[in-house]
Amino acid sequence: MSELPTPLKSIVTPxxxxxxxxxxxxxxxxxxxxxxxxxxxxxxxxxEPVLVPPRGADPRTSELAAELVExxxxxxxxxxxxxxxxxxxxxxxxxxxxVTVLLDGANLGFFHVLQNCxxxxxxxxxxxxxxxxxxxxxxxxxxxxxxxxxxxxxDVPFDRIKEYA
Amino acid sequence: xxxxxxxxxAQSNAAREDRNEVExxxxxxxxxxxxxxxxxxxxxxxxxxxxxxLQGQPFAFVMALDxxxxxxxxxxxxxxxxxxxALYEAWVKIQTGEVDSALVYAFGKTSSGDLAEVQALQxxxxxxxxxxxxxxxxxxxxxxxxxxxxxxxxxxLAEVAARSLRDAQSNPHAVAKGDFDAxxxxxxxxxxxxxxxxxxxxxxxxxxxxxxVAGERAKALCDRPVWIRGFDHRIDPPALGARDLTRAPxxxxxxxxxxxxxxxxxxxxLSAPYTHQELILREALxxxxxxxxxxxxxxxxxxxMMSCGLNRIGDAAxxxxxxxxxxxxxxxxxxxxxxxxLVCVLEGE
Amino acid sequence: MANLCGVVGIGQTKYDAKxxxxxxxxxxxxxxxxxxxxxxxxxxxxxxxVIGKAPDTFEGVMLPENYLADALGATGxxxxxxxxxxxxxxxTANVAISLITAGIHDRVLTxxxxxxxxxxxxxxxxxxxxxxxxxxxxxxxxxxxxIRSYIRRSGAPEDTGIRTALKDRQNxxxxxxxxxxxEDVDFDKIxxxxxxxxxxxxxxSCPSSDGACAMVLxxxxxxxxxxxxxxxxxxxxxxxEPTQFPGRDSVNPVAGQLAARDLYRQxxxxxxxxxxxxxxxxxxxxxxxxxxxxNLGFAPExxxxxxxxxxxxxxxxxFPVNMSGGVLSSNxxxxxxxxxxxxxxxxxxGQAGEHQVEGARKAMGHAYGGGxxxxxxxxxxxxxx
Numbered sequence: 001m002s003e004l005p006t007p008l009k010s011i012v013t014p015x016x017x018x019x020x021x022x023x024x025x026x027x028x029x030x031x032x033x034x035x036x037x038x039x040x041x042x043x044x045x046x047x048e049p050v051l052v053p054p055r056g057a058d059p060r061t062s063e064l065a066a067e068l069v070e071x072x073x074x075x076x077x078x079x080x081x082x083x084x085x086x087x088x089x090x091x092x093x094x095x096x097x098x099v100t101v102l103l104d105g106a107n108l109g110f111f112h113v114l115q116n117c118x119x120x121x122x123x124x125x126x127x128x129x130x131x132x133x134x135x136x137x138x139x140x141x142x143x144x145x146x147x148x149x150x151x152x153x154x155d156v157p158f159d160r161i162k163e164y165a
Numbered sequence: 166x167x168x169x170x171x172x173x174x175a176q177s178n179a180a181r182e183d184r185n186e187v188e189x190x191x192x193x194x195x196x197x198x199x200x201x202x203x204x205x206x207x208x209x210x211x212x213x214x215x216x217x218x219l220q221g222q223p224f225a226f227v228m229a230l231d232x233x234x235x236x237x238x239x240x241x242x243x244x245x246x247x248x249x250x251a252l253y254e255a256w257v258k259i260q261t262g263e264v265d266s267a268l269v270y271a272f273g274k275t276s277s278g279d280l281a282e283v284q285a286l287q288x289x290x291x292x293x294x295x296x297x298x299x300x301x302x303x304x305x306x307x308x309x310x311x312x313x314x315x316x317x318x319x320x321x322l323a324e325v326a327a328r329s330l331r332d333a334q335s336n337p338h339a340v341a342k343g344d345f346d347a348x349x350x351x352x353x354x355x356x357x358x359x360x361x362x363x364x365x366x367x368x369x370x371x372x373x374x375x376x377x378v379a380g381e382r383a384k385a386l387c388d389r390p391v392w393i394r395g396f397d398h399r400i401d402p403p404a405l406g407a408r409d410l411t412r413a414p415x416x417x418x419x420x421x422x423x424x425x426x427x428x429x430x431x432x433x434x435l436s437a438p439y440t441h442q443e444l445i446l447r448e449a450l451x452x453x454x455x456x457x458x459x460x461x462x463x464x465x466x467x468x469x470m471m472s473c474g475l476n477r478i479g480d481a482a483x484x485x486x487x488x489x490x491x492x493x494x495x496x497x498x499x500x501x502x503x504x505x506x507l508v509c510v511l512e513g514e
Numbered sequence: 515m516a517n518l519c520g521v522v523g524i525g526q527t528k529y530d531a532k533x534x535x536x537x538x539x540x541x542x543x544x545x546x547x548x549x550x551x552x553x554x555x556x557x558x559x560x561x562x563x564v565i566g567k568a569p570d571t572f573e574g575v576m577l578p579e580n581y582l583a584d585a586l587g588a589t590g591x592x593x594x595x596x597x598x599x600x601x602x603x604x605x606t607a608n609v610a611i612s613l614i615t616a617g618i619h620d621r622v623l624t625x626x627x628x629x630x631x632x633x634x635x636x637x638x639x640x641x642x643x644x645x646x647x648x649x650x651x652x653x654x655x656x657x658x659x660x661i662r663s664y665i666r667r668s669g670a671p672e673d674t675g676i677r678t679a680l681k682d683r684q685n686x687x688x689x690x691x692x693x694x695x696x697e698d699v700d701f702d703k704i705x706x707x708x709x710x711x712x713x714x715x716x717x718x719s720c721p722s723s724d725g726a727c728a729m730v731l732x733x734x735x736x737x738x739x740x741x742x743x744x745x746x747x748x749x750x751x752x753x754x755e756p757t758q759f760p761g762r763d764s765v766n767p768v769a770g771q772l773a774a775r776d777l778y779r780q781x782x783x784x785x786x787x788x789x790x791x792x793x794x795x796x797x798x799x800x801x802x803x804x805x806x807x808x809n810l811g812f813a814p815e816x817x818x819x820x821x822x823x824x825x826x827x828x829x830x831x832x833f834p835v836n837m838s839g840g841v842l843s844s845n846x847x848x849x850x851x852x853x854x855x856x857x858x859x860x861x862x863x864g865q866a867g868e869h870q871v872e873g874a875r876k877a878m879g880h881a882y883g884g885g886x887x888x889x890x891x892x893x894x895x896x897x898x899x
Contacts, residue, residue, distance in 0.1 A: 009534050013295050015286070015574055019221030019278045024185035049760040056187045059231040059756030062205075064191065079666075081658030082712035087636070087651030098650045098711075100659055107760035113649055124666055158666070163761060165663045166617075211754075217597075218576040223569035223638050224599050227884050230756045238769035241754040241888075242605055245570070245577060245597040254594065254609055260616035262516050286576040290632075291537065294575075400593045402584040418590055500580040505593070 026054035029068045031140040037132055039145075040068045041106050049107035053142075071105035073130035073145075076156045078102050078109050078165040080122055092147075097122050101148055102164045109164050115147040124165065127153035169259050170383035170390035171375060171486075171511070173200035174479035178371035178467045180340045181276045186220065190272045190372040191232035197374035198234070198268065202386045205234040208376065209264025211241040212255040214248035214271040215471050218286060221278050233270065240264065247271065248373055248475030249436075249497030249507050255377060256396055265379045272372035273471035280368060280470075287501060289404065300438075300501065301365050305357035307410040307502045308441040312359060314411040317444060319359050323347040325440040326363035326465065333462025338476070341367030341466045366438035366468030373472040375479055384514065391482040395423030395510035398497075403504060413442075416449035416496070416506035423494075423508040425450055431490030432457040434477035436464045436497045445503060450494060460484060474498065478509050485513035518898060519614040520737025520744030521859040523553025523730030529693035529844035532631040533724040538578060539585035542627050545726035546586055549623065553730040554741045557587030560730070561619040565626070566596040566606025567848030568883075571638045572630040586625065600796070600883025601752075602626060603851025604890030607729065607879075608750050611892070614731050615747075621736060627726035628848035635722045635847065650711070654719055654799060656885065658711035661801040664765050665713070668804075670819035672713065675800035676704045677822050679718040679842060682797070685829055686839025688868035693723040693844040718800035718842075725846035727853045734898075745859035748876070748899040749780030750892040757885040764886050770809040773889040777878075778811070781893040786878075787812045790893070792834040792861055792871045793878040794854035798841045803827060807835075810880065810891075829869060837861065837869040851881025855892055862896040 026042050030053050033040035042054030042065040050069050058065045080099040100109035128148040138144045175196035198205050215226045226243050244250050248271025255267035281299030288294045327347045333339035350363045383390035399415035402408050433452055437443040461480040464473040474497025481495040497507040525548025563586050565579045579595040596606040603626035610624035639653045683699040686692035707717040737744040753769040783789045797803045807818035821827055827835035838857040841850045858877035860866045880891040
């Protein structure tokens with residue numbers, strides 16, 4: 001009787017799926033703004049909180065947040081983390097700092113990366129500004145903002161931002 | 166069991182949407198809640214159905230929360246299934262007595278990915294997926310077996326299509342509709358034998374929402390509440406070679422448990438993406454030739470995956486609410502070749 | 515609760531990085547068969563199956579439960595698939611419990627699983643929504659800034675997380691099913707492990723595991739006949755809130771607080787710290803133990819870290835948490851929530867072996883998911899409510 005072959009323990013099935021995603025009206029406005037070196041948030045109406053990036057609806061009320069509002073590309077770090085985990089999709093050298101920035105004029109933290117700051121100087125309350133791609137390289141996606149970097153402005157006291165932290 | 170009624174229903178279907186899933190869903194949920202005459206905060210439970218792989222994003226259902234009134238925090242759950250099963254989970258929740266009403270919604274865009282590839286991932290991952298068979302071909306195998314076993318013909322299938330497309334003309338939410346002649350349809354080329362284009366579902370993007378309420382309260386909220394009198398769902402084995410594809414045993418069991426045969430059925434809304442599957446389901450549910458099937462045009466005319474089953478229930482409820490009948494059967498299915506089936510018996514007040 | 519529900523059978527698989535010895539059906543069956551054996555039942559005694567798992571991208575199979583139907587003895591039965599992100603193991607059990615308390619079924623098999631070695635969990639969790647740029651990889655990258663916020667507002671000492679990790683890893687040595695069992699673990703080993711996303715170190719993070727957990731639930735009259743006394747459901751709750759909005763507290767989410775209050779109200783508990791004997795809480799990164807102690811009302815705001823420091827949450831403390839080693843020791847994402855419920859049930863049934871809390875009569879199971887926005891929890895008791 002012939003020997004049975006070694007049992008197969010696993011197989012590899014390469015899968016490649018391509019999807020066509022619709023940005024939606026809110027994101028479209030935001031992405032077009034990036035190409036013009038602007039950060040646009042959205043709100044449900046005048047005087048209402050500005051959400052950056054726009055999410056389509058204001059989650060607290062589920063009302064359509066369709067009014068686009070420009071916010072500053074300067075802001076305050078409300079929290080952060082130093083990252084040492086590599087990933088093939090991420091272009092930054094390790095270690096790098098990811099930050100949540102409360103942009104001036106916005107009511108929601110914006111998640112991005114901090115560069116050009118020694119690790120031991122990263123702190124909650126520090127002031128930062130977006131570093132954009134050169135004008136002729138700006139695109140309709142978040143990569144137009146390469147990173148945030150520190151600017152020479154006094155720290156914001158924790159009490160003023162703790163609601164966003 | 167507590168009596169639960171459907172008090173409102175809203176849907177949206179389009180062959181292809183440029184809006185994203187949340188944008189499609191928001192107005193549909195808003196309409197269903199408004200039509201229910203309940204305050205959003207009064208609705209006790211929220212449950213939804215959707216699929217990550219359909220959407221091309223893990224945790225896809227999370228972003229929908231922004232648009233459905235989840236603040237202050239809500240009792241909420243989600244099934245990776247057609248919204249019809251989300252309705253089932255909501256109905257169960259009401260039966261526990263913990264809540265008295267529920268908002269159920271579902272959404273999906275069949276246009277974003279290559280549906281054939283996406284659905285091939287729903288097969289045996291060791292022996293079948295790698296062949297990358299598309300759903301139409303798999304359905305074709307079932308159709309071939311069914312025609313042989315039943316003695317029905319391709320003409321019978323074309324007649325299901327012609328009737329559905331004709332009826333769909335009065336349904337603003339159907340994406341395929343028109344006056345077609347069965348003989349002319351038969352002259353068209355095959356897509357995957359014995360199925361032609363008209364035998365296969367018209368894929369669409371959309372969202373659906375429904376509000377259900379327990380007990381007497383329902384009578385105060387709408388002119389004619391539609392009561393869920395029977396509700397059951399079952400599943401058959403997955404392997405295509407391991408079961409009789411010409412029958413739907415799980416649909417038969419569910420129909421029996423839901424009490425389909427307990428009284429006369431005025432019409433049925435069956436979620437059969439393929440024409441031959443309507444005939445298989447008629448048999449399984451014990452629906453005689455006199456029962457009108459899919460007056461809305463059915464899933465054949467609007468296949469918004471993950472919400473088409475809920476649409477059948479909603480379309481049936483709407484028809485009863487408008488007084489066009491008193492007792493109807495609604496059905497949802499999932500998995501290739503009617504592997505999993507849900508049956509819901511509805512009665513107008 | 516209309517009808518009483520008892521947990522009469524519990525089964526878990528050995529959790530490991532790659533369970534290459536079994537296929538997906540084999541994995542779920544391992545847990546299901548153990549649960550049935552524990553209950554002295556077989557598949558024909560089960561009326562319905564409720565199954566849960568996290569995103570299908572973790573295995574590369576769409577709606578895999580359709581494929582698993584016969585492996586789970588579900589042919590001809592109702593089968594529901596729940597998916598509520600990380601909390602899914604808990605919410606799956608909640609749905610199964612509802613089927614019993616609503617009087618719809620007599621016995622339900624509920625199972626949660628993940629065989630995430632089949633695909634790539636890190637990739638799956640690096641949610642790069644369309645039109646967005648991935649800034650950080652993995653769930654830890656999302657949670658680390660929240661932990662930094664917690665440290666800022668509470669003033670907790672920086673080694674709080676290490677202490678929790680040490681406790682959980684020592685507990686895992688008493689749990690034969692646990693994935694990570696580090697024999698020579700000590701404070702320094704954890705403290706010197708690589709920092710991943712500050713302040714989360716490698717040994718303060720959950721592993722990526724394959725595994726499944728199953729429970730058999732029964733209605734009162736049937737549960738009374740279970741060979742090992744049933745764990746009785748005293749309450750269960752769930753709450754969800756949106757991911758991000760102005761004014762949201764993502765560190766101490768309102769949804770978690772409300773779900774806990776609802777749970778205690780159902781179970782007739784007015785002083786949770788005193789009346790609950792132990793808890794299995796979803797802690798995927800060490801610091802979450804301190805944070806959840808506050809969120810769940812076991813410690814006042816900003817003082818959860820003190821429970822860790824006092825040793826209250828240790829196996830021999832006055833409020834043991836994660837006796838099984840917790841999510842830090844085994845994290846098959848879809849299964850983890852149900853494992854918490856199952857381990858809590860094991861405690862009140864006296865089945866926890868070396869990690870048993872002596873005399874445990876009331877135990878809590880807890881799960882959370884998404885951006886700390888989905889919460890499900892339950893309370894199990896040795897006695898009927």
